[in-house]
Amino acid sequence: MSNVSKVPGDLRYTREHEWAKQEGAKIRVGITAFAQEQLGDVVFVELPKAGAKVTAHQAFGVVESVKAVSDLFAPVSGQVAEVNAELAQKPETVNADPYGKGWMLVVTPSDAAQWNALLTAAQYEEFLAQGGH
């Protein structure tokens, strides 16, 4: 296992292993190091288009690894402001840099209160320590 327990402190998390990062009024979204480790080699990422609506706790896309296909869940509701187009050609970036270049969406949230409902880094670490599901 490679650094899966290293959980960035400035992010918030879901129990489905997405991370959320506040950037001004917007929120950047990706999947955690634990998630990519569990999936194995990511070979395809299907994301919504900019302008699409996403809903907290509901699927906004899918990630395919060699082993399985998994839904991606939105940490917060809102409108997609930006999509990581590079993942179409280089999905393995999700494995290589899940908290950085492997980001998936930037969302303009419609309900600011949802941010506070997300897990803190400490809570997510505890969740992982209990098995992560």
Add this chain to the structure above:
Amino acid sequence: MAPIGLGARDTLRLEMRYALYGNDIDDTTNPLEAGLGWVVKPAKGDFLGRAAIEAVRAKGPARKLIGLEMADRSVARHGYPVVKDGAATGIVTSGTFGPSLERSIAMAYVAAAHAAVGTELGVEIRGQAKAARIVKTPFHPSRVKKG
């Protein structure tokens, strides 16, 4: 050397188009449609199932197990429908992203009329027909020495 698991082994056998019992062949398929006619030797005399296989051989199989290559990286998996110009023509039996090929590949039964190499088909993935093309198999060049 490094340990590997079933997922890795599955990509390797699929790149070589080796049928997996339970996925690509089972008690509802016949060896001729699966491209396994070479393992059946009717000349050797009678055996269980010989008449059934000879009947298929006389008519030609109604469907064939073919190799598909996806136009993009989406993964066709076991049970996904195969369509030709919007109409159902078959079903995916195995599919994966082939790491050696760096392409998504699959095996599928399709109607014999749509089973030629080069045929453009679609695989329904999450309600969307994704472009696929029938290619020669094995997907990966064989290094098995014959004779």
